[in-house]
Amino acid sequence: MEEIIAPLLDEIIRALDTTKTAIDHDTIRKELVTLLEYKVPPDEAKRSLLKKYATNDIQEKKSLADIQGGERNIEITARILNINLKVVGIKGEEHTIFIGTMADETGARSFTSWEDFGINEGDILKITNCYVRIWQGMPQINFGPRSTVDRLDPKTIDPLPIKKLNIPIPLVELETGTSFIHTIFRIIEVEQQKINTKNGPKTIIKGIGADSSAKLPFTSWILDPELVIDNTVEIKNAHVRSWQGIPTINIDEFTTIHRSKTVLSAYDISEVLDPVPVRLNCIVNKDGAFDVIVEGSIISIRPWSGLIKRCPKCNRVIRKNTCRIHGHVKGIDDLRIKSILDDGTGVLTIILDSNLTQKIIDISIEKAVTMASTNMNSSFLEEEIKRKLLGRTMQLRGNMTRGEYGITLVATDAQLIEIDTITKACTLIQEMQHSIREEESL
Amino acid sequence: MIEREVAWRVFAYEFNSSNYFFHEGDERSPNYLVTPTGAMINRLYIVGVFTEVDNLQSEEEMFKARISDPTGAFTIYAGQYQPEAAILLSGLDIPSFASVTGKARTYEPEKGKIYTSVRPEELYITNSNIRDKWILDTAHLSFERIQLVRRALHSTMNDEDLKAMLIQYGASVELADGITRAIKYYSDLDKYLDELITVIINALKTLLPEDFHPDIEKKTSKNEGSDTDRIIYELMKQLDKGKGVQLAQLVDESGHIGITEEQVHESVKNLMSEGKCYEPRIDILRRV
Numbered sequence: 001m002e003e004i005i006a007p008l009l010d011e012i013i014r015a016l017d018t019t020k021t022a023i024d025h026d027t028i029r030k031e032l033v034t035l036l037e038y039k040v041p042p043d044e045a046k047r048s049l050l051k052k053y054a055t056n057d058i059q060e061k062k063s064l065a066d067i068q069g070g071e072r073n074i075e076i077t078a079r080i081l082n083i084n085l086k087v088v089g090i091k092g093e094e095h096t097i098f099i100g101t102m103a104d105e106t107g108a109r110s111f112t113s114w115e116d117f118g119i120n121e122g123d124i125l126k127i128t129n130c131y132v133r134i135w136q137g138m139p140q141i142n143f144g145p146r147s148t149v150d151r152l153d154p155k156t157i158d159p160l161p162i163k164k165l166n167i168p169i170p171l172v173e174l175e176t177g178t179s180f181i182h183t184i185f186r187i188i189e190v191e192q193q194k195i196n197t198k199n200g201p202k203t204i205i206k207g208i209g210a211d212s213s214a215k216l217p218f219t220s221w222i223l224d225p226e227l228v229i230d231n232t233v234e235i236k237n238a239h240v241r242s243w244q245g246i247p248t249i250n251i252d253e254f255t256t257i258h259r260s261k262t263v264l265s266a267y268d269i270s271e272v273l274d275p276v277p278v279r280l281n282c283i284v285n286k287d288g289a290f291d292v293i294v295e296g297s298i299i300s301i302r303p304w305s306g307l308i309k310r311c312p313k314c315n316r317v318i319r320k321n322t323c324r325i326h327g328h329v330k331g332i333d334d335l336r337i338k339s340i341l342d343d344g345t346g347v348l349t350i351i352l353d354s355n356l357t358q359k360i361i362d363i364s365i366e367k368a369v370t371m372a373s374t375n376m377n378s379s380f381l382e383e384e385i386k387r388k389l390l391g392r393t394m395q396l397r398g399n400m401t402r403g404e405y406g407i408t409l410v411a412t413d414a415q416l417i418e419i420d421t422i423t424k425a426c427t428l429i430q431e432m433q434h435s436i437r438e439e440e441s442l
Numbered sequence: 443m444i445e446r447e448v449a450w451r452v453f454a455y456e457f458n459s460s461n462y463f464f465h466e467g468d469e470r471s472p473n474y475l476v477t478p479t480g481a482m483i484n485r486l487y488i489v490g491v492f493t494e495v496d497n498l499q500s501e502e503e504m505f506k507a508r509i510s511d512p513t514g515a516f517t518i519y520a521g522q523y524q525p526e527a528a529i530l531l532s533g534l535d536i537p538s539f540a541s542v543t544g545k546a547r548t549y550e551p552e553k554g555k556i557y558t559s560v561r562p563e564e565l566y567i568t569n570s571n572i573r574d575k576w577i578l579d580t581a582h583l584s585f586e587r588i589q590l591v592r593r594a595l596h597s598t599m600n601d602e603d604l605k606a607m608l609i610q611y612g613a614s615v616e617l618a619d620g621i622t623r624a625i626k627y628y629s630d631l632d633k634y635l636d637e638l639i640t641v642i643i644n645a646l647k648t649l650l651p652e653d654f655h656p657d658i659e660k661k662t663s664k665n666e667g668s669d670t671d672r673i674i675y676e677l678m679k680q681l682d683k684g685k686g687v688q689l690a691q692l693v694d695e696s697g698h699i700g701i702t703e704e705q706v707h708e709s710v711k712n713l714m715s716e717g718k719c720y721e722p723r724i725d726i727l728r729r730v
Contacts (some may be wrong), residue, residue, distance in 0.1 A: 279612070280448075281612075281613075281614030281615075281617075284445075285615065297487070297575075297576075297579070299449055299487050299541075299543050299564070300543065300564055340446070342448060342449045342487060343579075344448065344449065344450060344451040344487070344579060344580075344583045345448065345583070345614050345617070346448055346614060347446050347447070347448045347449065386566070390541065390566050390568065391489060391541050391566070391568045391572035391575075391576075392572065393575060406445055406446060407445065419575055419578070421574045421575060421577075421578055421649050422649060422650055422651070424578055425578060425581075425646045425647075425649040425650060426650070428578070428581055428582060428585065428646055429643055429646050429647065430717070431585070432581075432585055432639055432642065432643050432646075433643065434720075434730065435585075435588075435589065435639070436636070436639055436640075437730065
């Protein structure tokens, strides 16, 4: 028993010390023993005692790269990279808040301060009682009246390395959830879009940027004359958030946009524009992939492929004309294929919409409806799809996302691949024979 | 959310010479069969020919079947928990082309004697085109694994560095893990890999038409081509200090014995098409 109690007690006392709580070791020890005798798990016992005796919340030190969203009572030490004042309406009243970006040695994140702490750019701060919330798809540090902000002397503490923030990073390395990014890309698609926001209609710019490593969509909340097609722009202090599962560069009023001194020519980005198939093991560990080409074998056709019905109100797939949200509805006929693509190195679910399904199985939706009614069976088409596709090699293009239902690629194009097995076999035999000789000559 | 396990491609020859089955973590975590080339198989995908189906007249309905590829045969067991596969097996014509997605299983009747088998999840009748493509894919992926294992065998790195290097060379995280395990577990791997390559080459040869004689054999035959070709071929050997010969150097040296630059280019072209030399990098030549 003692070997469990001693270290646990130690942890509890150390944690309580940090909150400057006056404590009586014997009382805590006695209560800890009681809890353990009641067969409460050690972690739960610790939590219970901290809750009971701590006058302040226990602070957990966190690095910026480790925050996920939803944490409370955390302590952050970071350098303020930039800070801006913003007036927002909260419950009908005007309120001044401060938003900006902070960085520690692990990374940079955006923050919101709900109080005026007199923070300046370049300050190194220790902030307690922070909480993390997900704002526009990114974890963001929040602090306010309950927090304490201590200014650390920049001389006594190691200057937090922010050098790498000054070097533009290639698009392929941008990760969802990072702030204060600096990158250079060429604009290959761009258009203005009118959207409705809380504050009325707003015009934004949506587009696609590319460098020699990747291409990514971007959204700009400001109209900047440099954001035009074929321009190479240098973007500082933008952030990357997930938009429909795809990392997207977000440009806002605090981002600086310049025409880049290094110009990316059409040739520099040509490989990215005309992508070659990637192996599945290269993408299935990522959060999402934008406009990729994959190739593999169709090893399984999932249920609810073929002729399906959708709810006319919410577009959900329904059965027996009953939507789980809208009850009894008259379903709309639709075609789709949901299947498993596996290339032996990775696996994902692929989804083909009505148009692609018609192209691949060469059956129109009208014909499918007629076939289903003459066969008195709507799963007839699912069987037909299995017969035509199982085992076949398919190449698809589209966006890959990771979600509740696993890794999914929604296809924007799909085709079945015919392979000249004789030629391929010859080449491979030669390569293999060559490798034997090479091995012998060593 | 639990992610779906990839379906590995291995030939029966390799599957049946695997005997490293392991399980880590709690009871819900998956089992893996690690093959000599480091495939870490929980699930696999096979396309082959059913050559045998038996109804094992045991207490419960259980079918045992053999599905063969050019290198050997996989054993498949399907019972009451695989009703669709069992029904299909019960009425199967022998032989027929079929594809199987399933889980790797092992049976160890006595210490050191391990039998591998497959418990099917999905089983479909298919055709020879799809089988041929499977042989090609499986050969390709197996060969890649073999090359990675060879790299691993030649390295002296610790586990973590080795995994990082293998991933750098294109291995998936699972394969890097599998290879790191395989090279520790299996003995005499170098010899095994040589055997496996020969087995795979023979499997690939089944894809070629019977009257088809690829230039593969020609590679070893000598005393062909012109005198100039032979001189250039000999020069390549003399000048090669282990990293190939620069084309410019070859032209220089040939110039001393009265062979023009055009002749050198012509000879190099001939030697390449005969499969006697290749160009590992641009303007670098090497004898095969």
